[in-house]
Amino acid sequence: MSAEILHPFEELLQQRVVILDGAMGTMVQRYKLSESDFRGERFRDWSGKDLKGSNEVLLLTKPEIIEDIHTQYLLAGADIIETNTFSGTTIGLHDFLFKEEPRNGRKDPEFFQRVVDDPELRALAHEMNIVAAQVARRAADRVGNDSGTRRFVAGSLGPMPVTASLSPDVNDPSFRAVTFDQIRQSYADEVFGLLEGGVDLLLVETVFDTLNAKAALFAIADAFEKLGRSVPLMVSGTVTDLSGRMLSGQTVEAFLTSIAHAQPLVVGLNCALGPKEMRPYIEELAHTAPGYTSAYPNAGLPDPLSATGFPETPETLAPQLREWAENGWLNVVGGCCGTMPDHIRQIAQLVRGCAPRSTAGTAVRPAGVSPAASNAGETSAIGTSEAYVLRLSGLEPINITQDFGFVVVGERTNITGSPRFSKLILGGDFDAAVAVARQQVKGGANILDVNMDEGMIDSEATMTRFLNLIGSEPEIVRIPIMIDSSKWSVIEAGLRCxxxxxxVNSISLKNGEEEFLNHAAIVGRYGAAMIVMA
Structure with missing residues (x-):
């Protein structure tokens, strides 16, 4: 790959370990702002909920504070600063800025449809993201010009307070408060604002639910396609405890497989854990990731007795991260919760001179190539030069090679092929139907085939309900799901779950090449493999 076609950010990644900034929220807390400070003139007469705690509101009421925080990180040595948009989606902002309440006593898709469609909230979110990018851009360009070293602005797309993979109601495991499409729409509003404001790259971060992240990645691919341009993409997951899994249950390798279709330039881990707890998962990431890697841990586990709420000081955190760099595990390093400019300054000093992690033999996407242009049927190896590997994932990964042998597909959850399963679904006995799926996995299935093509039922709704139910059963969804239907609407309903x-089993050319190519591209954008019929 010639240097001429590389994005300047990737050129820097090849030269040295790149420094990311630290926590925004920790810094905002140091200003000890009041409710009236958060409201400012813009929201002085606001009659809704208190705004204190919504850091994104400060973009419209106290932008000078956000710019000052960016500047402090840049002067400390950060190459990349993140926009103050961690919760800058309509869904992320709704607890502060949406005045309506749920009609049924709990937040559900009807409620969140009102949230994502609300014109005033959408306009506010759009404005905040544009301003966030502009504020960060101004600081980065000023310090970059003064220092003679280019600085980069990453548009931060943080997690949401709702999850598409898990039910918030323990008594109703099929319930989801929000839909994939609502999450996608909410992220789309943020993405367009960040790109309009002038970010250099996009960062989908603190991913605790990969389905939410896939909705964000779908929105990003849509935006790149509509705008006719793209920027480099970073994705950072969050291992939530010492089990090595995310909140939604995936392992690190399964997470990497699930987002590989978006072809992020950098993948990494951040938040939830301190450096001691995160270390084994960064090592795993370094050995499995496709291309460049990042790490920005918290300053230890929460400690209410510490000044920042976290125990690691600059002097204790930085040496631990230097060891990761010396081990050849890192391309990007920074800090998350509890880290401040002094932490970043110390990290920058200690990793200076450490060689960046080598990406030799990994499939790194050339800059400027949109995820929308990725091969929808890609089955090549991820993070290795080995050919003929199909990588799939549920909560855990499965790598199908030429030496794998027979792939066992559990077909007893196919309504067209199993009389017993058909009777259970038609009779509404979903508990027993889930038990059939569990038996298939215990019996040795590598992949679980789910088919709901039956004229007597609403196949889209039934597919969604069943996949949501088994989604709450880790022993079932540890293996990949095969969405089996002759109806495109049912396939897409399944992909959203x-x-x-x-x-996907399957798409075909029976209705012509144009429809086939369109369906193949959409399947690829959801991140699924596919079976193709002639």
Whole structure:
């Protein structure tokens, strides 16, 4: 790959370990702002909920504070600063800025449809993201010009307070408060604002639910396609405890497989854990990731007795991260919760001179190539030069090679092929139907085929309900799901429910090449493999 076609950010990644900034929220807390400070003139007469705690509101009421925080990180040595948009989606902002309440006593898709469609909230979110990018851009360009070293602005797309993979109601495991399409729409509003404001790259971060992240990645691919341009993409997941899994249950490798279709330039881990707890997962990431890697841990586990709420000081955190760099595990390093400019300054000093992680033999996407242009049927190896590997995932990965042998597909959850399963679904006995799926996995299935093509039922709704139910059963969804239907609407309904990389069975040329290519591209954008019929 010639240097001429590389994005300047990737050129820097090849030269040295790149420094990311630290926490925004920790810094905002140091200003000890009041409710009236958060409101400012813009929201002085606001009659809704208190705004204190909504850091994104400060973009419209106290932008000078956000710019000052960016500047402090840049002067400390950060190459990349993140926009103050961690919760800059309509869904992320709704607890502060949406005045309506749920009509049924709990937040559900009807409620969140009102949230994502609300014109005033959408306009506010759009404005905040444009301003966030402009404020960060101004600081980065000023310090970059003064220092003679280019600085980069990453548009931050943080997690949402709702999850598409898990039910918030323990008594109703099929319930989801929000839909994939609502999450996608909410992220789309943010993405267009960040790109309009002038970010250099996009960062989908603190991913605790991969299905939410896939909705964000879908929105990004849509935006790139509509705008006719793209920027480099970073994705950072969050391992939530010492089990090595995310909140939605995926392992690190399964997470990497699930997002590989978006071809991020950098993948990494951040938040939830301190450096001691995160270390084994960064090592795993370094050995499995496709291309460049990042890490920005918290300053330890929460400690209410510490000044920042976290125990790691600059002097204790930085040496631990230097060891990761010396081990050849890192391309990008920074800090998350509890880290401040002094932490970043110390990290920058200690990793100076450490060689960046080598990406030799990995498939790194050339800058400027949109995820929308990726091969929808890609089955090549991820993070290795080995050919003929199909990588799939549920909560855990499965790598199908030439030496794998027979792939066992559990077909007893196919309504067209199993009389017993058909009777259970038609009779509404979903508990027993889930038990059939569990038996298939215990019996040795590598992939679980789910088919709901039956004229007597609403196949889209039934597919969604069943996949949501088994999504709450880790022993079932540890393996990939095969969404089996002759109806495109049912296939797409299923794709909106699975966080792993599943398989579509199938698409075909029977209705012509144009429809086939369109369906193949959409399947690829959801991140699934596919079976193609002539």
């Amino acid at each position: 699975i966080q792993g990389k599943g398989v």
